[in-house]
Amino acid sequence: MTDQAIAITVNGERRKGRTEARTTLADFLRDELALTGTHVGCEHGVCGACTVLLDGEAVRSCLVLAVQADGADITTIEGIGPEPGRLGPVQQAFMECHGLQCGFCTPGFVVSVTSFLAEQPAPTDDEIREMLSGNICRCTGYQGIVAAVHRATELIEEATA
Amino acid sequence: MTVLAPTDLDGALAALAERPDATVLAGGTDLMVELNFGHRRAGVFVSLRRVRELREWSRVGDELTIGATVTYTGLERGQIATLVPALAQAARTVGSPQIRNAGTIGGNLATASPAGDTLPVLSALDAVVVCASASAGRREVSVHDFLVGPKRSALAAGELVVAVRVPVLSGPQEFLKVGTRNAMVISIAGVALVTDAARGGLRCALGSVGPTALRAADAESFAATAVEWPSRRATPEAAIEFGRLTAGAARPIDDHRATAHYRRHAVEVCARRAFERVTLR
Numbered sequence A: 001m002t003d004q005a006i007a008i009t010v011n012g013e014r015r016k017g018r019t020e021a022r023t024t025l026a027d028f029l030r031d032e033l034a035l036t037g038t039h040v041g042c043e044h045g046v047c048g049a050c051t052v053l054l055d056g057e058a059v060r061s062c063l064v065l066a067v068q069a070d071g072a073d074i075t076t077i078e079g080i081g082p083e084p085g086r087l088g089p090v091q092q093a094f095m096e097c098h099g100l101q102c103g104f105c106t107p108g109f110v111v112s113v114t115s116f117l118a119e120q121p122a123p124t125d126d127e128i129r130e131m132l133s134g135n136i137c138r139c140t141g142y143q144g145i146v147a148a149v150h151r152a153t154e155l156i157e158e159a160t161a
Numbered sequence B: 001m002t003v004l005a006p007t008d009l010d011g012a013l014a015a016l017a018e019r020p021d022a023t024v025l026a027g028g029t030d031l032m033v034e035l036n037f038g039h040r041r042a043g044v045f046v047s048l049r050r051v052r053e054l055r056e057w058s059r060v061g062d063e064l065t066i067g068a069t070v071t072y073t074g075l076e077r078g079q080i081a082t083l084v085p086a087l088a089q090a091a092r093t094v095g096s097p098q099i100r101n102a103g104t105i106g107g108n109l110a111t112a113s114p115a116g117d118t119l120p121v122l123s124a125l126d127a128v129v130v131c132a133s134a135s136a137g138r139r140e141v142s143v144h145d146f147l148v149g150p151k152r153s154a155l156a157a158g159e160l161v162v163a164v165r166v167p168v169l170s171g172p173q174e175f176l177k178v179g180t181r182n183a184m185v186i187s188i189a190g191v192a193l194v195t196d197a198a199r200g201g202l203r204c205a206l207g208s209v210g211p212t213a214l215r216a217a218d219a220e221s222f223a224a225t226a227v228e229w230p231s232r233r234a235t236p237e238a239a240i241e242f243g244r245l246t247a248g249a250a251r252p253i254d255d256h257r258a259t260a261h262y263r264r265h266a267v268e269v270c271a272r273r274a275f276e277r278v279t280l281r
């Protein structure tokens, strides 16, 4: 195995490191940068727990090699809030609407919803279900999550009004 | 394992020529799953992520050239969606938004899965695949020759899919797919239908019901006369017959996802519906 150097911006901070070429972005974030909020469920592209923003787009960090992200800008759940210790609107909404139980799937949902609402600020129920089709939750039955997305749109609107 | 990340097409072709054992890595949505599951050995990978030329698309006259690493999200949105609606419809059915942000049309072609959702659309459009290698230069291959069999394409060692060329046709297009649920499914049957009002006909191809995308030739010749062109008027009976003939072109197998019988039925229903949507009473 050969180590390769990478430099990425994670949550606004420039991070440099060396990693085995085989390391996925998910493992790099968790093991090298100790950002364990990005969860790894299936490593198969299916569950969505590992979703991060790569140059602003929601992607599966289990299907991206860390070295492929060299030079890219990454946002993880740790960087979704406005500042450390404060919740962003999507996080706040998930808390208010019981959009989580065990919380394993939550980082993936919150990161995904944050990016989808930026593109589609007032989705219908059907559109919400469509945007969440790549995130699996074993606990909630999704009702609270759909309610949280609606609530998040209100919170975002209030914040920008 | 080594990952090379060339920043232009020449660099990518040179890397592939130097390392004949290298594997091309685009969106990773097929390849990384194989790697994570241990179905593929780590080796030398050439990542296309930074090759700008491959991410672009352009229109010249009535033809679009779509770069190999244009993603499904790129196909679903903007101008490509209006110019080649069936391609956008197929893209919209792939995986989930996060998969569509990463997965590419070139990866769908190179994987050549019988269930690749863009493939029946490209077949119906008589698309041309532009390939290139450092040693042999560029060549253009009809999509029908490019797709050789299940997971087999006409790509030679060291060769890249650079782009795919599709015509801009006038007239409606449809892509319908059946899976075990609404999202994130590999299709059990897919039907692509494109009308070509200028030439007075329609073209129909099937996915997931044969070794590669299949054309429904009998159904196409039936539609040439059963539909009134260019008004696109057709009778309800014609739709039923079109569905039946299309199902006749399917060569489905039984597998863990569906039986051959069900797949053929799904093709018949999808083809009839697609026909009803692109024609007028």
Ligand SMILES: Cc1cc2nc3c(=O)[nH]c(=O)nc-3n(C[C@H](O)[C@H](O)[C@H](O)COP(=O)(O)OP(=O)(O)OC[C@H]3O[C@@H](n4cnc5c(N)ncnc54)[C@H](O)[C@@H]3O)c2cc1C
Residues within 6 Å of the ligand: A044, A045, A046, B023, B024, B025, B026, B027, B028, B029, B030, B031, B032, B033, B048, B068, B069, B093, B094, B095, B096, B099, B102, B103, B104, B105, B106, B107, B108, B109, B110, B111, B115, B116, B117, B118, B155, B159, B160, B161, B162, B184, B185, B186, B187
């Ligand atoms: C959860 C999930 C859901 C999915 N759902 C669908 C679906 O609904 N429909 C569907 O059709 N597919 C689906 N797929 C499969 C996959 O997303 C597509 O086949 C996609 O188009 C592959 O593109 P990629 O860029 O990710 O390819 P990669 O994984 O990067 O590469 C795939 C293969 O193609 C080769 N390759 C890639 N680009 C080139 C090129 N330019 N030149 C030469 N060789 C190349 C690679 O070497 C590799 O062998 C799904 C995958 C996942 C993980």
Ligand code: FES
Residues within 6 Å of the ligand: A039, A040, A041, A042, A043, A044, A045, A046, A047, A048, A049, A050, A051, A060, A061, A062, A063
């Ligand atoms: S861990 Fe990446 S999608 Fe499940």
Ligand code: FES
Residues within 6 Å of the ligand: A099, A100, A101, A102, A103, A104, A105, A106, A136, A137, A138, A139, A140
């Ligand atoms: S809250 Fe437990 S998996 Fe979603």
